Amino acid sequence: DTEVTQTPKHLVMGMTNKKSLKCEQHMGHRAMYWYKQKAKKPPELMFVYSYEKLSINESVPSRFSPECPNSSLLNLHLHALQPEDSALYLCASSQDPARAYEQYFGPGTRLTVT
Amino acid sequence: AQSVTQLDSQVPVFEEAPVELRCNYSSSVSVYLFWYVQYPNQGLQLLLKYLSGSTLVKGINGFEAEFNKSQTSFHLRKPSVHISDTAEYFCAVLSGGYNKLIFGAGTRLAVHP
DSSP states (O other): OOOEEEEOSEEEEOTTOEEEEEEEEOSOOOEEEEEEEOTTSOOEEEEEEETTEEEEEOSOOTTEEEEEEETTEEEEEEESOOGGGOEEEEEEEESSGGGTTSOEEOOOEEEEEO | OOEEEESOSEEEEETTOOEEEOEEEEOSSOOOEEEEEEOTTSOEEEEEEEOSSOSEEEOGGGOEEEEETTTTEEEEEESSOOGGGOEEEEEEEEOTTSSOEEEOOOEEEEEEO
16 A cells, blocks of 8 residues: 545635644655645645654744644644645655655645635 | 756647656755656656666656766656656755755646647
8 A cells, every 4th residue: 555645635714714634644654744835836845754753844834733643644733824825735755754755645635725 | 955946847748759857956965866746636756766876767657867967967758758648747856964855846748649
C-alpha cells in the first residue's frame, strides 16, 4: 500500500469556523508533511513531523495548528481562517526525514474560505 | 540558498513529438535534484531523482533527465509524448539540511492530438 489518503476532498468554511483536515498513511513512514498550494503555484512547505514530533514550522500563522496523534495520522486544525487561505492542502510522507526527497503525496484537500 | 528555476511556464507539444522541460539550479554545494509530476486534481508523484553517480537518470513513464554540472541544469526529456502526459511538472532541489524540498514554479505540459 503506497497510498496517502486525505479527507475531506473539498471543504468550504466560514472565517469563524473550526475545521480539521486529516491525512493517513500505512506505509510505516516516520516523516509527514503539510504543504499549501495556491493555483498555478508550486507547493509551499508548512510543517514537517519527524517521528511524531514537529521538526519544521515554516513560520505558519497560528490559525493553522498541526497535530500528529500517531505515526500513521496527521491532522491540520483550522480556526479563524482568512479568504487568502483558500488553497489546495497537500499531505505527504517519506520513509524517514533523511529521505525527504522521496515523498508520497496525497490527492489534497481543496479548501475554500468564505 | 539552493533554488531551482524552471525556464518555461507552459510547453505545448503535439502527441508523439519529443519534449524537453528545462530546469536550472543554483547551489554551491552538492546538489540533489528531482522531477515531480502533478496530474489535474491530484497530488505530486516522483518521476525521477539525481543523488549521485550517472548523470543520465531514467524515471517512470519513459522520462529521463540529465544532470549537467557545468551548465547547472537538470532538463527533463521524453522522446515521444502521449496525451496522458498532460500535467504540471515541478523541478525540485533538496535543501542544505536535506530534509526540505524546494520546488520550482512549475511547467505546464499540454499535449495536443
